[in-house]
Amino acid sequence: MDAVVGRLQQVVELLAVSQLDCVNEWDHQTMLRAFEWAQYCEQVHARSHANPALRSALESRLHDTNQRLRETLPSYSPVMFSELAQCQHKLLVNLLRNPSSPSSIINIFSLDRKTAEQWLDMDQTPVITGKSALKMLCCSSDRSSYSGLQVETEVRGKLLKTHLKSILTQHGNENSARILLDSILHDSAGKTENLYDVMAAALLASDDDTNNLSRDVILDWLQSHDGCLSKLCRSLSPRLCCILSRESVTFQRAYCDVLKRWANSLEYDVMQSAWVPTCSITSDETVTFNVLFDRFRALLNSGSPVKEETETKLAELKVESGDFNVKGISVWTDLILQLKV
């Protein structure tokens, strides 16, 4: 096992090195060997699923290696354990982006049989074709599922859910699942609305997951992440949130809490005779009274049991906030009045 762990460390270091200038010293053989090592690393990763002892040894060595590399290389971004399944791909991308890489790197894409033979497993045609086929098909289908989500989003959501499920069943621990979601969030820094759509799709994806563990993990993660759930709810349409509420009681409750928080962020402006947002909620988009109104109206229109539960909840909240029947004092009263509940 030591040898395997040791080799893993070497591969991670190799991945780091592949981004540096020193690769201009690599000759063709060195490059071939690097890809062989990367392939080996992928096999080790696959084996580790069935071997918890191996897996934890690998993870711990990975953690140490990441730390060390971060100290020596300022721009180093740590490699996660799950990424080792894509070792060859990462190596290839690193080398392609690196101006100093040996010029024979391009031979991986060669269609000449003799040249391609050297690169046995590295045929990139399936990735290239698969990626563009996906794009083509997703563009051409204007099928909006009943949830209003695009095909691409739906599919990525389904795959995410499947992956989460397999992590949870294999390792039985939710920590890995959470780390996964953290990483995805981190890496989609620019486009969080798309991410929330994908997460909604993951929440909606149905399969024979009888105990809905993965769904709960996602919701749990959203709630524990500062503001994420709120951002997600804000980003998704009222209708989609209703659909999610229908599918999952947990989501419904969480959604209600979010709506409560939104409501509590409003205060009554006597001059305008309206409820206005204070600046303390999420910076992305402010929540106005109308937004709240739309949300609740959608909930009330989504049939039993959500309708009844929402009505009950609203009544409760009205009572909690003083049970006023006059406008301008409790946001709940005003909402109820406007919703004509």
Added chain:
Amino acid sequence: MAAFSETEVQFWTTKAVSWGENTSCLTLLDTSRHLNGLRSFLQKLLQGLQQMSSTSEAMRTFPFVGQLLGRLCWNPCVIVDERSQRLLLRCLNCLYSAEPLSAVERKANMWIKNLLCHLISEEEGSVAHATVKHAGISPERYHMDALEKVVSLMTEEVIKSCDGSPNSSARCSNGNINTMSTACIPLVTCCQAAPLIGALLKHSIICATSCVDEEFIEEVSKAWVSKRLVMEEEAVVALYCHNPVCLEGAALSLLESVLCDPKTVSLSLDKCVNELLLPQASALHCHIFLTVNEIYRNVLMEIDENIALRALIQVYTNCFLQRLTSLKPQDGPPLSAFFPNLPPSLLCPLLTAPSDVPRTAWLDHLSWIRRSLQRVVESEKEDRDARAYQAVFDAWFLLVQCGFWVDTAAELLVLLESENSEALLWLLTFFHHPTNRGHQRSQQTVVAKEAWVHIRMLFYARPPLPRHLCAVKDLLSSCLSRNLVLHLFLNFAVFSHGPVSFTTEIIDKVLIDAGVKQRALWILSAIDCRLNRTAVSLEARVQSRLKTLRETLLAPCAETLP
């Protein structure tokens, strides 16, 4: 060097720019429709680039190349098309300098590497990138899984949109089907998309108001006929049924491979024939069989002595009959529907498989065939009108189709004594010379008998006597009956007793000319197919002998070796 016209370059660069500006559905559809033309242009470009001695020269000669290739690489429709993808990658390879000599070349290299990187990975910071990166599997696997899911969703949608019932046309969500089918034009040969392709094809057939894109159907046909696509039998049969152009294309493609491709003769002919599922489709639909036959008949009228064509017709019919008998007989039309204008007295004996007749009864059966044919021939002699002539031709064509009976006759001639040979020789003669052209019928009959005698003596005398060798060689090279003699000769080679070495020695001495060898191979091909069909377990001796003979003939001639 292929010259590029200014308009051509302008057209494609403008197209590439307009496609690149937005990856909307309409853009992708427009690209789909232009793929054929684009491929030709890229092919020319590639040839031009291949003649450049350096990247710098290439960029001077084709200043548009960088922008064009770059934009095309960002167009998923172009990339997903197998052939265009290959052409683009080859072009990029040409522009890459293994040893860059200038800043321009180094920059070009980096640009190409970035382009390749873009092809295999997602844009950083996007959700697509993040989900793929952390999927715990290779990107290849991820995209395969994703594709499978999308295809399944879309297939479901296509199936739901039309169930083929007569008044469902109102429910057909036409617009989307058209878009999807156009988008699928470059995906026709993508195996993950197969369920969707099949569903769209089916939709075009069962839905009365289907607006599956015409070009999509054409693309499927072309891909199938040129064997770039694997399809389920049901879909192929439906395609042939509803798309006569496709059916003709398939029939002609098979014909071409037999007549023009020298490699085909070394393959198993029935595998060839079955590859495009023509016998299977013919057994299910009368009109398909009639269409294919019409095509082959017309060609045969022009080149009736062509052995390869005859072998094709024979094997095709044989495969077809096999399929037909395996179907439930009461469901289908009667045999006479498949063979119109022919009297039952001919159909009955000829359409019976030799394996269904006990070997001891072969001679009688063949006599029956001979009598039926003779009656038709005699009536032509009497009537001498166009209808009678047509009847003879039809009868003869049926014999060609059921050539396995002629082969059976030839096989019998190997072992028979001379008293019973007359009917068999008649059949052989009629088969090879149906018309009394130049009143050669009597001459041909004499030649047939003579050939048989000589060939017999050749094979039964050990060692082979030179005068018999000479006689047979003469007969083979004479214009009068060379196909008949060759036919007989080869049957002796396969079915006579005696050591194989003896036979191969004779073959080496007699069949020298390359053209003769080629024709011999076709005859052996047909014999092979017939023997494979027999239910009775064949003597291993004959099988191995056949194999050896084919190998001998396929081996390069000793005289042509340096």
